[in-house]
Amino acid sequence: MPRREAPEINAGSMADIAFLLLIFFLVTTTIDVDKGITVKLPPWSDEPPPEMKLNSRNVYSVLVNANDELLVRGEPMEPRNLRENTKIFIANPDRLENMAEKPTKAIISLKNDRGTSYEAYIRVYNELKAAYRELWDAESEKVFGVRYEELKTIPEKKQVRDAFPLVISEAEPTSFGEE
Amino acid sequence: MAKFSRKKGKGTPKISTASLPDIIFILLFFFMVVTVMKDSDLKVDVNYPYATELQKLEKKSLVSYIYIGKPKERYQKSYGSAPRIQLNDAFATIDDIPLFLEKEKVKIPEQQRPLMTASLRTDKDVTMGIVTDVKIKLRKVNQLKVNYSSKPRTDDL
Numbered sequence: 001m002p003r004r005e006a007p008e009i010n011a012g013s014m015a016d017i018a019f020l021l022l023i024f025f026l027v028t029t030t031i032d033v034d035k036g037i038t039v040k041l042p043p044w045s046d047e048p049p050p051e052m053k054l055n056s057r058n059v060y061s062v063l064v065n066a067n068d069e070l071l072v073r074g075e076p077m078e079p080r081n082l083r084e085n086t087k088i089f090i091a092n093p094d095r096l097e098n099m100a101e102k103p104t105k106a107i108i109s110l111k112n113d114r115g116t117s118y119e120a121y122i123r124v125y126n127e128l129k130a131a132y133r134e135l136w137d138a139e140s141e142k143v144f145g146v147r148y149e150e151l152k153t154i155p156e157k158k159q160v161r162d163a164f165p166l167v168i169s170e171a172e173p174t175s176f177g178e179e
Numbered sequence: 180m181a182k183f184s185r186k187k188g189k190g191t192p193k194i195s196t197a198s199l200p201d202i203i204f205i206l207l208f209f210f211m212v213v214t215v216m217k218d219s220d221l222k223v224d225v226n227y228p229y230a231t232e233l234q235k236l237e238k239k240s241l242v243s244y245i246y247i248g249k250p251k252e253r254y255q256k257s258y259g260s261a262p263r264i265q266l267n268d269a270f271a272t273i274d275d276i277p278l279f280l281e282k283e284k285v286k287i288p289e290q291q292r293p294l295m296t297a298s299l300r301t302d303k304d305v306t307m308g309i310v311t312d313v314k315i316k317l318r319k320v321n322q323l324k325v326n327y328s329s330k331p332r333t334d335d336l
Contacts, residue, residue, distance in 0.1 A: 015196075018203035025210035034236040036227075036298065036328040044318035080335065114308035118301050119228045121310075122327060126230040133232060173311050 037126060042170075057098050058105045060089050064124050066115030079123055086131035090164060103135070103164045111171045128168055135164045223248035223265050228303040229332035236326055241295050243283040245276065247309060248302035262305045264313065273312050277320045296324045 062082075063071040070077050072085065090106045092099035100106035108128055112121055136148040140160045144151060151157050225248045236242050246265040250258040254270075264271050266279045284292055297317055301310055317325060 012196075014200040015203055018200055018207050022203060022207045022210060025207065025214050029210055029214045034239070034242065034298065034326075034328070035233040035331065036236070036326040037230055037232055038234045038296075038324070038326045041314060041318050041323045041325055043321065043323060044315070112307050112311075114306060114311060116307040117303065118305045118307060118310055119303035121307055122228040122230055122303070122329060125327075126232050126329075129232040173307060175308075 037122065037129060039125075054107065055101070055105075058100050059107050059109055060086065060100075061109045061111065062124060062128070064110075064112045064116045064120050066113040068117055068120035070120075070124060079120075079127060082124065082127040083131045083134070086128055087135055090131065090135060104162075106167065108168045109171060110168055112173050114173050114175045116173070125168075129166075132164060132166045136160050139163050220268055221246065221251070221265070222254055222268075222270060223250055223263055223302070225300050225302045226304070227300070227328050227330045230327075230329035231332050233329060233331055234326070236296060236298060238291075238294070240287060241291060242298050242326075243280060243295065244298050244300055245279075245313060246300045247305055247313065249304075262302070262309050264309070273316050276313065276316045280317075280320055280322050294324070295322065296326050297322050298326045298328055300328045 061073055065071065070079055070082065072082065077085065086108070089099050090103050092102075110125070110128065133148065140146060140148040140151055140156075143160070144156060148157070148160055151160065223246050225246055244266075247262055248265075249255075249260055250263055250270070258270060264273065264276075266275060271279070280295075280297070284295065287295070299310070299313065314325070317323070
């Protein structure tokens with residue numbers, strides 16, 4: 001029997017098939033960036049928290065009410081000013097009597113109503129976090145010469161964080177204005 | 180010189196397209212790898228709020244998603260328009276969260292379990308009441324790492 005040469009398969013349509021698959025995956029791809037504000041919640045305990053005597057000068061009370069208005073230490077404030085004011089409160093550069101004794105003693109107390117919109121809450125939470133991040137950046141810049149993000153080792157990061165410990169205490173919301 | 184001019188007379192040589200499929204395949208594989216098939220069908224409307232202090236969630240397998248928002252229009256007849264929670268593919272109540280997290284937990288190796296994150300994908304118009312209830316539930320089951328999904332904001336407040 002004469003050996004027939006195997007016929008060459010036309011690979012021209014291979015590209016079409018691959019294109020079809022490619023288009024399918026292009027369409028179904030959702031480049032869904034998973035980003036957000038990371039928080040660590042305090043563990044739950046059934047007992048009421050112990051009464052703590054806090055010097056009121058160290059507590060920065062922030063309230064977002066059911067109308068999405070911002071009240072800081074009882075005074076209304078624009079959200080865009082919150083970051084700067086928080087930084088001044090924590091760092092207290094002028095050693096004022098009514099601001100934090102030192103950054104390690106500063107406590108931010110965040111409170112909201114049940115009727116507060118999530119958007120307003122996130123906006124305020126973001127500003128508070130941003131205030132700390134800017135303080136960390138400044139401290140890191142001063143000690144290590146680079147921004148906090150660029151610090152390589154964990155002890156370095158910890159040193160910066162310990163100078164300005166992030167304490168945002170969230171109180172139980174008041175049941176005001178719920179739908 | 181004569182040699183060169185003779186070659187020119189033959190016209191441009193054909194470009195081989197034999198490697199075209201390979202190129203396309205490489206692209207194909209790239210997209211196959213990066214594609215995340217939409218894992219759950221959203222039954223609630225979720226528009227993320229905007230924020231600047233964003234952190235990326237690194238390991239997808241360690242993240243459990245909790246959606247909170249108004250039911251989509253076609254579900255509003257049966258579920259109403261008040262904000263609801265969605266876990267996986269179905270509407271749920273707050274009391275379903277512990278079981279849901281437990282099911283997610285058994286899927287991942289034990290040493291990675293402390294790294295589990297709950298991603299709260301909440302609509303920006305939802306009120307804090309339901310979010311607070313979810314947060315309290317998460318604290319009760321000791322799921323303390325939480326991420327509030329948000330979109331990056333570029334402009335000032």
